[in-house]
Amino acid sequence: MKSILKIALGIIAALGGFLDIGDLVFNTQAGALYRYDLLWAVVLGTIGIAVYAEMCGRVAAVTGRPVFDTIRMRLGFGTGLAALIASTFVNLLTVAAELGGLAIVLELLFDAPFSMFVVAAAIVLVAVVAVLPFGGIERIFGYGGLMMLVVVVTIFHQSPDWGEVAQGFVPSLSGSTLYLYFVVGVFSAALMPYEVHFYSSGAIEEGWTESSLKENRLNAIVGYSLGGLLACALVIVSGYLFHPLGVEPNDLGTVALPAQGAFGETGLLLALGGIMFCVGGAAIDSSFSASYNVAQFLGWEWGRYRGPRKAPRFTFSWLIFLFLALLIVESGINPVEITEYAVVFSVVALPLTYLPILLIAGDRSFMGDHVNGRLANLLGWTYFGVIIVLAVAAVPLLLATNGGGG
């Protein structure tokens, strides 16, 4: 029973981290534009994040070191600083996008101005973090995010042509520049760097040791598989409903439309509730990640479990990140646009995040008997190759497609 409860860490990482505003937007748009053709990219990204999350959870449990600690240790101060700057920039954009997304959902549920909800959302997040312990935050957002399962049920209500759906899982790179842009977007939305930063720091917050390795593996496999299932479901319901109609989903609210079509107001409320918890959880994950990175790089005391008195600089930096994100959203920039830029720019920061994990997890002097096996090494290095290719292609594709506008 205890181990089942502990899988919550994987579930929040999957729903509040994996399924964030980036996944919601990119997967829904991918389905609307290319029907089921990009399902393979979702699966590719899901396996990638599960491989790296398992690795960094294992490193954290065995060595007691979170990701950013290993980055500085293995890459040195200069490269580590570059990684910190890149990750902080992307994390800040992500926090802003998630906060804005939360405000959009509140606006859809209650009738009041958007800017008021941005402030309300920030206050609620601060209150939740102040009142609840780390485990409580996990459970509230993780289990709340399970409402998104309504999207999976919607598939069966729509009853798509399963042969066509199955064809979407076969990789294909033949297509327009816009198609390639969405391959990058869908893949990198699954591998956002903050997810592993949060996952490994969360492992230390939870006091993982070598005895937690089984739990780590379960979290990575079950949690991210669930996240991947939901991401595929978003592509399928969008491909079924929006593609034939030529709908171009540019708003977060559109993500809830298929559930409304299938189950009326109940479906709509479940979808909006699920989105709210996913985006809210991701806002906490990404803002925590930004503070974790800075604190770990600079050697500050860090961790929610230490509390504001024992980790004052960590707590203060978290509040600063949230405040900066609030300013970005209040400036009037569309949160969905911020999301798209955060996802694409994150690809550039990916190699600096994932290389040190791979090096440490494969180093027997650090990991002892828990060093990467052949399969983990093969998958890790293969994915690292894919990440390098995408990192090179991301910005040219962003420019060539006018930010995905075609």
Next chain:
Amino acid sequence: MRGLVATVLAAALTLSSYGCGDLSRGELSRGVEALSGLAAQGGLIANGVARDATKSTYARAMAKTLGGEAEHEAEKLADAEPSPEVVDERNVAVQIASEIAELLSELQTFPGDEHHGLLVQRHLREAKEQADALTVRLTGEEA
């Protein structure tokens, strides 16, 4: 600040979408396809209102957002300098965009009225058909 950002973005979008000169057949066609998509999405929202299967705050906020997009599209098309061979089509496109914006505005005003929902859904379907027909005229292909 919000106004400034919006103005800069709108200017950048207009320039990048239509260039500094003529509105070509291809560009106009893409704009009309976007209008068809907006009408379709609006129709789905209106369908929820007509069936009493939505939440009025959701229908109102979505209608407002989509209506704003349609209005923006109408303004972009109206401001653009069309190539001589597509002047008539551009004018029809502006008309369709304005109609979609008006219908969505009506939905925004009556998000809990099933009768209005049904009417708006019907008219949005017609607007989509007009947009699709215009796309066929512009491209010679079925939308």
